[in-house]
Amino acid sequence: TRSTRPQRMLKAVQKNATKGNPKSVISAIDYFCKHSEWAMNVGDEKGSILDSVVTEVNPSTVLELGTYCGYSTVRIARLLSPGTKLITLEFNPANAAVAKQIIAYAGLQDKVILVEGSSGDLIPQMKERFGITTFDFIFLDHWKDRYLPDIKLFEECGLLRKGSVLLADNVICPGTPEYLEYVRKSPRYESKYFPAHLEYTKVEDGLEKSVFLG
Numbered sequence: 001t002r003s004t005r006p007q008r009m010l011k012a013v014q015k016n017a018t019k020g021n022p023k024s025v026i027s028a029i030d031y032f033c034k035h036s037e038w039a040m041n042v043g044d045e046k047g048s049i050l051d052s053v054v055t056e057v058n059p060s061t062v063l064e065l066g067t068y069c070g071y072s073t074v075r076i077a078r079l080l081s082p083g084t085k086l087i088t089l090e091f092n093p094a095n096a097a098v099a100k101q102i103i104a105y106a107g108l109q110d111k112v113i114l115v116e117g118s119s120g121d122l123i124p125q126m127k128e129r130f131g132i133t134t135f136d137f138i139f140l141d142h143w144k145d146r147y148l149p150d151i152k153l154f155e156e157c158g159l160l161r162k163g164s165v166l167l168a169d170n171v172i173c174p175g176t177p178e179y180l181e182y183v184r185k186s187p188r189y190e191s192k193y194f195p196a197h198l199e200y201t202k203v204e205d206g207l208e209k210s211v212f213l214g
């Protein structure tokens with residue numbers, strides 16, 4: 001049967017990237033998406049903003065919602081200090097399988113805990129399963145209509161502390177209007193919009209960085 005786009009992306013990484021070299025994995029995926037097939041990775045322009053926020057926060061506890069093929073997982077994990085791991089949630093087994101291989105090809109498997117399942121089920125389990133008290137940094141890039149319910153879940157589960165940083169992809173395209181209204185209106189968050197473009201296109205998009213104020 002015909003391969004899937006994530007499988008073709010993995011093939012491109014195995015063909016064009018250097019094993020154990022995260023930068024080459026990132027470049028190989030960006031090249032594939034620019035010259036072969038568009039795919040919904042955060043991409044190089046928004047990815048650079050992601051890099052700068054991760055570097056600034058230098059988090060000890062990290063969560064990503066929506067692994068997809070692991071592109072942003074690799075971008076984040078390569079910047080984490082030794083001994084720090086990122087937890088990434090993915091409920092599509094086929095996508096998780098590709099992501100696992102792409103993360104391993106980058107040599108970052110020891111810095112990543114990929115959990116198969118839905119954020120709605122897994123967020124309440126973070127404390128008991130992974131010994132997390134609060135997250136320093138959260139990257140939201142899963143179904144856009146789930147950003148708001150999940151941020152409320154973080155609050156309810158006591159997973160945010162004064163200074164926790166949430167970075168959300170696609171707040172313009174496809175758009176997350178309810179989430180944006182919530183974080184920008186709530187007195188409990190300090191929000192800032194980083195303008196950019198939809199990955200590999202000239203369409204406007206951007207990232208919203210929201211700091212929890214406690």
Ligand SMILES: CNc1ncnc2c1ncn2[C@@H]1O[C@H](/C=C/CNC(=O)c2cc(-c3ccc(F)cc3)cc(O)c2O)[C@@H](O)[C@H]1O
Pocket residue numbers: 040041042065066067068069089090091092095117118119120141142143144146169170173174198199
């Ligand atoms: C709801 N809880 C969840 N828990 C765990 N994993 C979840 C998940 N929701 C979705 N996922 C997974 O995340 C991934 C989904 C991501 C959704 N992202 C988008 O829809 C998206 C879509 C676009 C996009 C933009 C313009 C356009 F024309 C077409 C697409 C661009 C992006 O950057 C995107 O992030 C999949 O791998 C899915 O299985």
Ligand SMILES: [Mg+2]
Pocket residue numbers: 040041042141169170
């Ligand atoms: Mg996205």
